[in-house]
Amino acid sequence: GIQVEQSPPDLILQEGANSTLRCNFSDSVNNLQWFHQNPWGQLINLFYIPSGTKQNGRLSATTVATERYSLLYISSSQTTDSGVYFCAVGGASGTYKYIFGTGTRLKVLA
Amino acid sequence: SQTIHQWPATLVQPVGSPLSLECTVEGTSNPNLYWYRQAAGRGLQLLFYSVGIGQISSEVPQNLSASRPQDRQFILSSKKLLLSDSGFYLCAWRKRGSYGYTFGSGTRLTVV
Numbered sequence: 001g002i003q004v005e006q007s008p009p010d011l012i013l014q015e016g017a018n019s020t021l022r023c024n025f026s027d028s029v030n031n032l033q034w035f036h037q038n039p040w041g042q043l044i045n046l047f048y049i050p051s052g053t054k055q056n057g058r059l060s061a062t063t064v065a066t067e068r069y070s071l072l073y074i075s076s077s078q079t080t081d082s083g084v085y086f087c088a089v090g091g092a093s094g095t096y097k098y099i100f101g102t103g104t105r106l107k108v109l110a
Numbered sequence: 111s112q113t114i115h116q117w118p119a120t121l122v123q124p125v126g127s128p129l130s131l132e133c134t135v136e137g138t139s140n141p142n143l144y145w146y147r148q149a150a151g152r153g154l155q156l157l158f159y160s161v162g163i164g165q166i167s168s169e170v171p172q173n174l175s176a177s178r179p180q181d182r183q184f185i186l187s188s189k190k191l192l193l194s195d196s197g198f199y200l201c202a203w204r205k206r207g208s209y210g211y212t213f214g215s216g217t218r219l220t221v222v
Contacts, residue, residue, distance in 0.1 A: 031209055041198055043213040050209075084152065088211075096142060096204050097169070098211065100154040 002027045004089055004101035012107045013077050021072040021104045023087030031090035032063055033098065034072050038083045046072070046085075077108045112137035116201045116214030123221055129174075129188040131217050133201030136182065141203040143184040144211070145176055148198040160184060196221045 003026040013019055023032075034046040047054050047061040049070065054061050058077075063070040074081055084105050088098035113136045123129060135141050142161055146154040156169045158176035166176050173192050177185045184201060201214040 033210060035211075035213075041200075041216045041218070043200065043202075043216075045210045045212065048210045086154070088154075096209065096211075097144075097156055097159060099156070100146075103152045105152075 002029065002089060002099050004087060004099055006085075006087055006101040006104050008104060009102065010105045010107075012109065015077060015079060015108055015110050017077050017108075018073070018075045019077060019106070021074070021085050021106075023070040023072070023089075023101055025068050025070075025087075025089045025101075027068070029065070029068075029089040031096060031098070032065075032070055033088045034061055034070070035086045035088060036081075036083050037086065037103075043086070074106075077106075079108045079110050082106055082108050112203075112205070112212070114201065114203055114212055114214040116217060118217060119215065120218045121220070123191050123219065125193055125221055126190050129186070129191050129195070129219070131186040131199055131201075131219075133184040133186075133214055134182055135203045138203070138205055139181060140206055141182065142206070143178065144202040144204070145184065145186050146200045146202065148200060148216075149196075154200065158186070191221045193221050195219065 005024045007022045032050050035043045037043045049061045049063045051065045058075045060073045084103045087101040090098045116133045144159045145157040148154045160178045200216045202211040
């Protein structure tokens with residue numbers, strides 16, 4: 001099956017710093033999402049981005065499907081950005097079964 | 111608006127006891143429904159998904175089963191829990207015609 005690797009596994013930032021999180025996947029995918037899991041376990045959908053670039057406030061994401069990777073950019077980080085960021089990829093349409101990556105644990109220090 | 115409810119939030123169960131976790135979705139019809147498990151705070155594993163009432167697909171052989179008795183209700187069950195069943199269980203739904211998942215708040219299960 002598809003392998004999804006995320007890097008770095010852990011990241012510590014000072015408030016206000018920028019960061020780039022990477023997601024590599026081993027096969028072609030039709031669907032890709034980025035999620036943020038807060039310290040209480042709630043998973044929030046950040047982007048649906050199978051290709052191209054999207055921006056939402058301080059967050060943006062780029063997926064280069066032909067090269068099998070996606071990047072999540074966080075600018076001017078805040079302590080509320082702390083948590084785990086997951087990339088999830090899916091192939092076949094209809095069922096939309098997503099395979100989750102290993103996650104990047106981010107801690108933003110005040 | 112659409113909402114997803116999952117309960118209980120926390121559960122401590124002895125080995126060998128049964129399990130029933132419930133997930134319901136409001137404000138939509140005929141959603142795709144999913145059960146995931148997260149162990150050790152990382153990596154979600156897809157356990158089951160359903161595209162309609164009574165239609166269940168299992169992704170991983172295990173000690174768990176799922177059922178969908180109503181359109182917007184998804185239940186995760188076990189007849190006899192194992193220690194290895196401990197984890198954070200998350201239900202998710204997807205609206206037909208859209209691509210993104212919405213997750214419930216999860217159930218943290220500890221088997222003792």
